[in-house]
Amino acid sequence: MTPKIAHFLSSSSPATPCLVLDLDRVAENYAALQTAFPRARIFYALKANPARPILERLVALGASFDAASWEEIELCLAAGATPDRVSFGNTIKKAASIRRARAAGIDLFVFDSIEELEKIAGNAPGARVFCRLVVATDGAAFPLARKFGTGTDMALELMQRARELGLVPYGLSFHAGSQQTAPDAHEAAIGQVAMLFDDLEKSGIKLGMINMGGGFPTRYHEEIPPIAHFGQRIGHALDYHFGNDMPEIFVEPGRFLVGDAAVVESEVVLVSHRSKTDPVRWVYLDIGRFGGLSETEGEGTKYRITTPHDGGADGPVIIAGPTCDSADTLYEYTSVHMPLALRAGDRVVIHATGAYVTTYATTGFNGFKPLDEHYL
């Protein structure tokens, strides 16, 4: 938690649940990423958090944007991004969305199948396209392999087909998985991409860009390697494979830029004992899986939670959300301890919740409104 967030929480006691994000931390993360990848162009994957203040700050910093839909493209443009700084980065696009994007001046579209490629050709004639490859994503908390990407053989044909369709075969992308904690997957993928660059050049197609996706980790409970470590290893792999013929390098961070820039403040609704003999207490918060903490599904993301009583005697707890839905249980099999002094009405802080929280909130399951958002 940054000093600015701490001051806001203590001075204004906002209604809970709420998210409080420090825009300066986003700027610091942006600078750290640019330092680690000096030759990369940074596209913010706004699906992580599309709040206007974040977009405006990143526009001012010179960032580009990776949009998942026409609606996200509109958000970028409204925040001041020029169309040349927006990539339509979803391999699944409605024809109408492609047309709207093209009419708005977007000139960068991803695909991973012949069907999508033909749809782009029909609705954004002449556009620059890049093909998403499927790569190994070992080491990632959220691998993305099965739903997206195509193999290198298919990619070769698709890029040739793109040219036949009057599109500009512009580059290749891959995604090493979200919350990826090691650069090995990137290194392996860069080798694959380099071979494909070579093969395509032999068929007369000179590509100009590698999009390495996002997935750079933010810190939850476990230590993660510094971003400089990724930059060094990945930079070395790029030099090795591309030397003096370096293409443009794109990265698409979402979580990395905003994840640790925010906290969620939540009120404890109930602390209960389920029987006289069971030492485990149930702690119910006013935010749960349906209020935005969706990434706790399968107890995947283990958020750090602090309380006003930390340091005192503690004991094991199960943590759940406020809805009448048993799936709305955050941590039941994960070992979590909380102070014995914790009571209903206490406020707790859930750390590193800047990414993939506000947008996952439901419209109002059980009547609970989406969490408030404060951008400082």
Next chain:
Amino acid sequence: MTPKIAHFLSSSSPATPCLVLDLDRVAENYAALQTAFPRARIFYALKANPARPILERLVALGASFDAASWEEIELCLAAGATPDRVSFGNTIKKAASIRRARAAGIDLFVFDSIEELEKIAGNAPGARVFCRLVVATDGAAFPLARKFGTGTDMALELMQRARELGLVPYGLSFHAGSQQTAPDAHEAAIGQVAMLFDDLEKSGIKLGMINMGGGFPTRYHEEIPPIAHFGQRIGHALDYHFGNDMPEIFVEPGRFLVGDAAVVESEVVLVSHRSKTDPVRWVYLDIGRFGGLSETEGEGTKYRITTPHDGGADGPVIIAGPTCDSADTLYEYTSVHMPLALRAGDRVVIHATGAYVTTYATTGFNGFKPLDEHYL
């Protein structure tokens, strides 16, 4: 799909994704439930779908309401329900919500722990309370056991404590699990409840109500027993245990009343082959897990999906939503076949989507707005 829904879809081609619900079907389900349980008072669990037209129709039919939050109570009152027809049915309530509910005239509160009981006593003095028991939920698609309810020993003490705290110990509740396809769990629970009624009477507490929760099933793919079957078996168990000293009987259906009253219409965004050799196509719809089809988590709820090409040659598919999130895959391990003629732009119908869809939709993950809703 009812004729009214079919006519609406064919005549107005609404923007997709959208939910279309037939209020007459809700009324029919209400009547069928009342016939199956002639002595029960029906509380609609509005978390399943809190749309105003549904609430107004049910108010007109004489229904009562099971609300999960103060916000849901407000919805009931705004739709014309009097406070005596609203139960605050969430075991996890903020103190402020209890106070507001009490001030609005609500006189029925659930609890399952001493902590919640004391919170009710402090914020709704003198209110009627009922204690939720944990019971076996074998046979349910969504068991609810671990998060809610207390054992019979504890319940006995809690009801005595309720009296000491100046509350009215009014009844006992249980929930046999959501989408429960057999009445065995209800029968066993009624036996448990009867013994507890006896034990409490010995200590001078005469209870007046059994709340059997909801969980009655709606039809997705598999055949389900008719509601009359539940009514008969459960009625018999009540007669056996309570005879001429029958307490008030409450039921709290959500899914049963609205589940099969609506369909979702969705547009196919992309049908793609991932390689030349794999016969499995990926079918991407414009609604997925984050657009409201949350109950497909773990491929739990298997919705029936129909297409304009049904009857033609088909083949295996994987079905996914439109977002850049691999968790947004609906059916990958479930065997689903769809027509080979299916193309991007086709409209498909997802059946029995009246319950737990609109409220699970996210506020806008990937920029996609929540689905439109039409109530006929």
